[in-house]
Amino acid sequence: MTLPITTVKTIVDRIEDGGAGIKVFRLVDPDRWQLPPFRPGAHIDLHLPGGMVRTYSLCNDPADNARYVVAVKREAAGRGGSVLLHDAIDVGDTIGVSLPRGGLDLPDDVTRFAFVAGGIGVTPFLSVAAWLKRVGRPKFTLHLIARGAPPLAHLLVPLLRSGHLVVHDTAAAARPHIAALVGRPLSDVGLGCCGPESMIGDFEQATRDWPASRVHIERFVPPPLPVDPDARPYTLALARSKLEIPVAAGQTMLSALLGVGIDIPASCCGGICGSCKVDWLEGAPIHRDRVLSPTERARSLMVCVAESAEDRLVLDL
Numbered sequence: 001m002t003l004p005i006t007t008v009k010t011i012v013d014r015i016e017d018g019g020a021g022i023k024v025f026r027l028v029d030p031d032r033w034q035l036p037p038f039r040p041g042a043h044i045d046l047h048l049p050g051g052m053v054r055t056y057s058l059c060n061d062p063a064d065n066a067r068y069v070v071a072v073k074r075e076a077a078g079r080g081g082s083v084l085l086h087d088a089i090d091v092g093d094t095i096g097v098s099l100p101r102g103g104l105d106l107p108d109d110v111t112r113f114a115f116v117a118g119g120i121g122v123t124p125f126l127s128v129a130a131w132l133k134r135v136g137r138p139k140f141t142l143h144l145i146a147r148g149a150p151p152l153a154h155l156l157v158p159l160l161r162s163g164h165l166v167v168h169d170t171a172a173a174a175r176p177h178i179a180a181l182v183g184r185p186l187s188d189v190g191l192g193c194c195g196p197e198s199m200i201g202d203f204e205q206a207t208r209d210w211p212a213s214r215v216h217i218e219r220f221v222p223p224p225l226p227v228d229p230d231a232r233p234y235t236l237a238l239a240r241s242k243l244e245i246p247v248a249a250g251q252t253m254l255s256a257l258l259g260v261g262i263d264i265p266a267s268c269c270g271g272i273c274g275s276c277k278v279d280w281l282e283g284a285p286i287h288r289d290r291v292l293s294p295t296e297r298a299r300s301l302m303v304c305v306a307e308s309a310e311d312r313l314v315l316d317l
């Protein structure tokens, strides 16, 4: 059974050097139609040759529907997606992309923002910054912590010129304290962070007294999932296809579904990208993802990390 995966066909229109081992890919519709819209801070999945699916933040202004711009750092020790993009993808190649997902909530009652980014983690805030400037909400600061020359320098120029970007070069000075960048909780301030896990840990610590609705964290590496010593086997019942699929203790729903030929799109396999979302109908799921809101969890789960607290869980598949 193959699910109807909604992808958009794009071609690589341009590839630029982003410095620090980064390539910037500009993807366009083959006939130059507009691409589906996206929110500030949204991301897309790239469906790569060999069945790999990888998720990247969109770097361009959401008002620019003519292209999707993603920045990819070559990670030689990664899972292979970035190496493939760097070494095997060229201008003119075709790439299927998902519809854009996610993004930052930028409510009107938030009048100032502070974003903290580590290295390539600056990418989600580029589209946010472009959007904030364009809609006339210029009170924000983007703190970029990097060692040596900052990544994506050519995309940062407008923010440097407008005074919105503060670069903290840890080769020239000590790494700044995240708590000092964040400050005290204020009801009209919104925060965002994207970077390595150690930085996110410091950011979570610094914002523990902030209302959750004012804090956005974007991860590109899933946190390790704790091993559940009490994990039990259970059954997935698929309401539409009438299949009953056993899930062994400790096995993921995703692998059980893939094992019987149900093609679920999955990228991070760690509950942070949102690509493997499935609706559930009956039962008691245990959610372990970092992307769904409490409201969304009442209807959906991420099959790469969720479990079932009961013997049977019914999915809308």
Ligand code: FES
Pocket (backbone or CB within 6 Å): 265, 266, 267, 268, 269, 270, 271, 272, 273, 274, 275, 276, 277, 289, 302, 303, 304, 305
């Ligand atoms: S594959 Fe990323 S959330 Fe499941």
